[in-house]
Amino acid sequence: MAAGTIVFIPCWESGHFMSMITAGKRMLEAAAGALSLTVLVMRAPTAAKASEVEGHVRREAASASGLDIRFLNLPAVEPPAGGFVAPEEFNFRYTQLHAPHVEEAIAGLEPTPVAALVVDLFCTPLLDVAADLAAVPRYVYFASTAAFLALMLRLPLPESRDDLAAKLRGTEGTAHVPGLPPVPLRYMPACLSRDKIGNYEWFADYGRRFMDAHGIIINSSVELEGGVLDAISDGRCVPGRPAPAVHAIGPVIWFAAREQQPHVCVQWLDAQPAGSVVFLCFGSKGFVDTAQVAEVAAGLEQSGHRFLWVLRGTPAAGSSHPTDADLDVMLPGGFLARTQGRGLVWPAWAPQKEVLAHSAVGGFVTHCGWNSALESLWFGVPMVPWPLYGEQHLNAFELVREMGVAVRLKDMEASEVGYFVEAAELELAVRGLMGGTEEGRKAREKAAEMKAACRKAVEEGGSSHAAMRKLMGEITTGGVAPPP
Ligand SMILES: COc1cc(-c2[o+]c3cc(O)cc([O-])c3cc2O[C@@H]2O[C@H](CO)[C@H](O)[C@H](O)[C@H]2O)cc(OC)c1O
Ligand SMILES: O=c1ccn([C@@H]2O[C@H](COP(=O)(O)OP(=O)(O)O)[C@@H](O)[C@H]2O)c(=O)[nH]1
Secondary structure, eight states, rough: OOOOEEEEEESSSSSHHHHHHHHHHHHHHHTTTTTEEEEEEOOSHHHHHHHHHHHHHHHHHHSSSOSSSEEOOOOOOOOOOOOSHHHHHHHHHHHHHHHHHHHHHHHTTTTTTTTEEEEGGGGGGGGGGGGGGGTOOOEEEEEEOOHHHHHHHHHSSHHHHHHHHHHHTOSSEOOOOSSSEEEEEEGGGGGGGGGGGGGGGHHHHHHHHHHSSEEEEEEHHHHHHHHHHHHHHOOSSSSTTTOOOOOOOOOOOOOOOOSSOOOHHHHHHHHHHHTTTEEOOOOOTTOOHHHHHHHHHHHHHHHHHHHEEOEEEETTOOOOOOOOHHHHHHHHHHHHHHHTTEEEEEOOOOOOHHHHTTTEEEEEEOOOHHHHHHHHTTTTOEEEOOOTOOOOOOOOHHHIIOOOOOOOTTTGGGGOOOOOHHHHHHHHHHHIIIHHHHHHHHHHHHHHHHHHHHHHSTTTTTTHHHHHHHHHHHHHHHHHOOOO
């Protein structure tokens, strides 16, 4: 029977929620029965997201993991009234409104001692509630890259604010992300770009609060982002003040139970030659408009390669989630007939991990969501980055420039956020990715190396395995250093 419980407060976005629950399971496994996990579930601010989260909770609660996990729904709060400068401001205020409920839920756990509190990167307003629980170590779970973390830690510094804010008012120049070579402004996260400068203070505030944590648990590894992790631990993000310890335990990848009947996409892949198919998928939010669809279709057709394209329709009013695409309306006339046998366009949610794991898949055109990038590396699939939102442009920079596992779209470096990709650009990138250029062949080799490194990292003796052991050691023995 567990002697204490780790309290988790995840964010409602699926990528964050499931990444954190999967990390929690790994933590329990490493604690070998000494601890349980209590997940405090906030009601998501929209009905669609609330139902998504309910689905995750139902599936997890029903799964026979043998681990001691329980989900407690926090009372719903009224979303704060509008007029926000940024979505981050909404998140911040909405999350903060849950503080009394979190305190009450934690008090209700007695007599079970709380061994640690872990909050999502967007839930740091709730880090303080455990300040009353004087001895309880508090952690942030960071479901994104160490590079994005380094940037966020640095944002509150006056010199960083002045420098970056001035640069972001223009379009030329580079930004300083500790541990990375100079980052061209067009690779800065879309959430911090020129037209979103109002977000700056909110991101800076999140970054400031990370310093109040005992540690940051991150879905990355030394093998993937060693340079940036060193920069954080050497104090190059917040000079003069040690950063919280960073526990790089990744890749953390959420694998759903397999359906009994293989998915249509998988059945189609079964009939394709090894390494012959380029896969296109743009995450949980990604969709493209009709003009862009026509260019993608033409690019794929002209590339001559086999493809599996997850094409989603525009979200319904008031939603940010794509709908299932009506292919007859969205695709150019005759495209399906002309590409029959060598291409499949799938209009709904696809089993991305199963697709990436399939031997027929030779490349991935991706929006560079960090979960997608990690999944691609896990299966050794080289990428073409097509970042859309959030921090994805910075992720693309690392994949291309730092890791060398991706072939860039021709004009990406010369484009504004939300750029339009022409057929010829996509054709060229796909040809390169599938082995037609030296850059593409190198990216494939690098992706294979990364696959081996990712798997080694989480095995016994690997860096992420050791980081997890150290983290759980400090939680179970209470031997954690106070926040810097
Ligand atoms: C990590 O930094 C940011 C993330 C987001 C962001 O916002 C978002 C909003 C939605 O309505 C639905 C989403 O799915 C979603 C996802 C999202 O980030 C993604 O999170 C993943 C982690 O689980 C992963 O890190 C991906 O790379 C992210 O793109 C938004 C944002 O600024 C607006 C961020 O800075
Ligand atoms: O059709 C789809 C689209 C996405 N995903 C999964 O959804 C997650 C997307 O997370 P990511 O961080 O890449 O991007 P986000 O959706 O948060 O932008 C990944 O685990 C993908 O495998 C999937 O399985 N099928």
